[in-house]
Amino acid sequence: MDNEYTPDLYELEDENGVKQTFELLDCMDYEGERYYALTPFFDEEDAAAMLEDSGEVVILKSEFDEETGEEIMASIEDDDLYEKIGNIFMERIEEMFEFDDEDEDGCHDHDCSCGCGHDIPQ
Template identity: 40%
Template structure:
């Protein structure tokens, strides 16, 4: 996967080679690892969005974003993102 850090919008390349624009909505730490949460950029905030959770991993000295293979980890990180979003709204 490719990524561009530094702003709220990134273009990610999916496993089929399609480029999709995403909005970065949160970064969370879970069990010592860093995860980033994204939603598709074209969605309005009110819409139910598919949240994409990616893990920051180091590969050849570079930080890259990788798909989270473990569903339990992805669900736990997703719950953290939701709890933080709800806390911000209060």
């Protein structure tokens, strides 16, 4: 069984024609619109760039491009809406990566028999 993680990648082009690959962190529908949270993607060859990356999260809105007939990801022009959507995504992302009361060894239960070394009450 292959447990290898395969990220959802999108190559996006900015208003200056510069292309960059992004990894999808999350997407959600809010008030009838679809929004995406993405972060720059670096493959193993770009390890140095990954270390310099600030952990940027880009929030984009789904729009229909009438010229091509396809969905595109576009900037959110309304600053208040951008902030609101950004805050919702940050809460969702923090919850996704939140660790319960997990110890360094990965054990959730201090009274277990997983071999983690925690004392089991007798």
